Amino acid sequence: MAFTPSAVRAAAEWAPATLLIVATLTILAPGALLSAVTPMVTKLRLIKLAQTGTIVGQLSGVGTMGAIAGTVLTGFVFVSRMPVSVILIGLGSILVLGGIVVESRMRRRNTLSAIVITLATVGAGLAGYLAPGGCDVETKYHCARVIADPERDSGRTLTLDGARHSYIDLQDPALLQFIYVRAFASVVDASFPSKKALEAYHLGGGGLTFPRYLAATRPGSHNVVSEIDGGVVRIDRDELGSASEAGIEVRVEDGRLGLAGLDDGSRDLIVGDAFGGVSVPWHLTTVESLTDIRRVLKKDGVYVANLIDYGELAFARAEVSTLTKVFDYVIVAAEAGDVGVDTAATPDGGNLVVLASDRPVDPGALQRVLNTRKTGWTITAGDDLRKWIGDARVLTDDYAPVDQLLDPYRRQSGE
Template identity: 70%
Template sequence: MTGPISPPDEQPRTSQPPILGPRAAAALVAFSSAAVLVVEITALRLLAPYLGLTLETSTLVIGIALAAIALGSWAGGRLSDRTDPRQLIGSAFGGSGAVVALTPAALRMAAEWAPPLLLIVASLTILIPGALLSAVTPMVTKLRLTTLDQTGTVVGQLSGLSTVGAIAGTVLTGFVLISRLPVSAILIGLGTLLVVAGAVVEWRMRRWKRVNAIGLALILLVGGLADYMAPGGCDAETKYHCLRVVADAERDTGRTLVLDGLKHSYLDLNDPTHLQFAYVRGLASVVDTAFPTGRPLAAYHLGGGGLTFPRYLAATRPGTRSLVSEIDGGVVRTDRDELGLQSDAGIEVRVEDGRLGLASLDPGSRDLIVGDAFGGVSVPWHLTTTEAIADIRRALNGTGVYVANLIDYGQLSFARAEVATLSQAFDHILLVGEPRDLGLDAAFAPDGGNFVVAASHRALDFEAIKTALDARETQWTVVQGEALRRWIGDAETLSDDYAPVDQLLEPAPTRSAR
């Protein structure tokens, strides 16, 4: 005879000890999630010299990383139900480490030798390690689950640890690693750590094979050598830029500051009055005619770069006090160490965001404000808005002048929107640029390029500016009044609430100099 059968919900429940201990599980989940975020953030820096540091680039990288997390989580869970996860975790770490270590060389080679493949290579170098590492959490969860009674606790704890790891990876990369190490060193170092983690996991689970160790070690070695030999690279990797200083072969004392592949500044170490770029000559033509010759100015500069214009003011207007907000401390160090910035030049440089620097200026304290801040080829959006312009207007005195360098191409949608925004805040606006670039030549579509916009509450001398531009052989013209209103057209103004600068801005046909 048999005894009574208990209903299903009264069946005795037994549990086995978890295969993986809680500390090991926590370490694996947190480390794998942290590594995904390190790869994501460093990918942005690695791609900046080739794609620009724009909203679109950031969106692309974030989207691929999220796709990798989704794919890895789904695939990791599915594989865990079909295969013993102990056979998979070590391989996930080792494989992702190999790809991460090869990433710097792969991206730079693609960018230099096969540009059409750059987006594909970039996507794969984020997607593959991201998916492999994201598969670790469901695999570890499978090993930790021994009874359905603990499902909520185990899944919740490991999900929380995964998020903590991601936060740690984000903070560590953004606040520590990027500012202290080259991107290639970060990725090769991370790849090595991932391979070591994979080896430890395999060894602890007694599944490690010597051939695996040799293969992954060779991949790490190849990654390091390939990165060393790959084209591109930088003289220095700052917190925000891949930086190079290029000597002028035709002018012994000429230097060009190149940030993320773009020529940001040119200066002559012995002659600060030598202005190589046309837009700087445009700035000088406006400022020279707006104020009496030689009069010292209280100037503020949004963006520093090579400090070409602050040095020009110091040379042509002795006694001028220039305060500069430059967000990249690495650029400032280069100004001092390689580009000859002297402490007694009347130029004070603060490492800070320009919007915060603007807000700290005393009302009516500046004769001149110069806008020349760029992230890639675009002005940082928060420096273009009605609210930012209000800070500029507040800091200028009654006869003060704001001049800014703008870049746009195609239909010039961003440039028109920015000039429209300025026209709401100042009584007098004029635009300086090459007629064909501005779309003023009816025989051609607008080429685009650099423009200089000037704004003030007093009228600026149109004819004097045109004469100064001609004297500097710029072939630029001046647009104001009704002609400028027609040029602006129906462009919308920009605000903190709505400033789609990256969407309005059309990229250059080639990544040429500013």
């Protein structure tokens, strides 16, 4: 996934106040109304003071059973079978319809107004769901869209939750638009002989840009991809032409589980591209998961991953610190100034690409390839990298506070 400083800066300008208003309208107001149901029903049913315990106990039991049923059905049935927006609109409709039934039995004269409110509520929800500019497809995990490139007939951009995730040229899989993907390619070129076929494993698929690139530029390569979102895989197949790509095997599964099923020493290359700007699967960041990556790599294998962070880069530092506990050699490539001894020189942040291996990769060769691919990035390794890492914590399965470490907005908002 590619994030640009300007996009994050723009989001930072409107995000705090807007999010507060939206949260108030969409969470606090409905929550307050729903929390009033139990005391109101209790008051309506409580005729004699002696019945207090019985009435409250019955309502508590019914409420508990409903909460359990709602949690189980939503978590294990509804979410796996329908979009979240459908679940929310359906729940809202049921609540309003239930209110109509109660209202009609108690105050028949207000039934018409209740029906009007219901239709308006359901209509507004459907309008928001179907409005142009929303999702082409709402998967289990994302609001996904495929946008045609107006400057290139065969170009397509896959966006997930409004962020550009992948750029694919349907006619030329060797075209790499995002800088961090060009950095991936630079790592491969600096680490392996030209045209060598690779056994590669990809944590995260998205639009399959890099698996397609490897298949096209290194014939005979075998790419296994673990992508947790089956909806994204269907988009790859139906709209981005991945079904015709030779040498790519896509599995709908969690990356940690997919990794566990691979044989020891079976991969030349493992590519980590499952991290978003504000959403990081923490279980792929820890010492334990990286140790499993090292197990699957051949002795001269290479792990390359895309990290996204801003501000003090606390998450990026922690992840690189964790990598140094598992691998003998670690190099970070980033926009000039993002990684350095002087943290005050850190500019806007964004994508960083980290290389880890148990065999040395020539930093000079990697820098030359980065320059050739016009990334504008520089590398940091050795003592400079250790100084940049500083006292950053090591992430483990027992403690990986990724959400607290990530800083997607603060630097851009001037705080």
